[in-house]
Amino acid sequence: MADGLRPIQAERLARELDWNLLRTFIVLAQSGSVTRAADRLRLKQPTVSSALKRLEDRLGRKLINRKPGQFELTEAGQLLLKEAIEIQGSILRLGTLMRDVTDEIRGHVEIAMASHVVSPLYDDTLREFHERHPAATLTINVSASKDALEAVTSRRASLAVCLVRERNPKLEYLRLFREFFGLFCGPPHPLYGKTNLTKADLAGQSAVSFVTDRLEDALRPVTLMRAEADLEDRIVGTSANLEEVRRMIIAGLGIGPLPVHVAKRDIREGLLWQLPPYDALPEIDVHVVWNPKAKLNRAEQALLEMLLEKIRLTPIEERTYR
Structure with a gap:
């Protein structure tokens, strides 16, 4: 080799390399001088120089060209600096990883x-x-x-x-999950409590619904159900919130769609009445x-x-x- 240093095997390097030597090299390379590196590490200058020499011996490569007025990383030094910084980042992350393993999830x-x-x-x-x-x-x-x-x-x-x-x-x-939508009215509505109704009985009645009850939106099947019931085209009240649609239905503003399983309790308590169609309800x-x-x-x-x-x-x- 041109620099007179002999490379060692990778297995031996992994076994013998001291992380503290890499840490010192990072600070030295970033500082640009032994003096500044020693100050940052709070070590004596000969200690820093000795650490560099031991690292070069371990790797079998010259890492820094140092002469009066000159401080320059060799090609091997540049490659090592890049890898050493990656290793340093991994070591710093170990603390977080170990904390996550032992601490409760927050x-x-x-x-x-x-x-x-x-x-x-x-x-x-x-x-x-x-x-x-x-x-x-x-x-x-x-x-x-x-x-x-x-x-x-x-x-x-x-x-x-x-x-x-x-x-x-x-x-x-x-x-x-999958749910099924039906049409409902509240106690003030003229169809409330009536039996043997057909879809024809709903024709022309006012409607309330969700803001997504549109042909181009997620409740398209519900929109089609309303259309087949021939409800009034104008929707008198809309909301993105089920509770508000439910409120408008119960208050008698119009007929509106709700998930059947959600409306069951209100039906039992007399707050809602289910209207046609009763079969082939739209799946959502x-x-x-x-x-x-x-x-x-x-x-x-x-x-x-x-x-x-x-x-x-x-x-x-x-x-x-x-």
């Missing part, structure tokens, strides 16, 4: 959710998540499905639980949506994995609410 989870999500599986997941990770926190923001999807796409939300009309190839989807799928490129914290990752596992282990028949 972190905040931001969920974007459509308002008409009523799912025992989803509720059980939240309960179990809190039992396992009580230090983690949650925020659930209710909005239209379109806005929930946008929150996941822009990484403002950890995940979304919502309706899906068109799939974004940048996102991942898994069906959480609710999905869990997440961004695979988002960097999730441990709490976000734990909740998402728990929810996806529950979905995959539960047959779709048990996730279909009629």
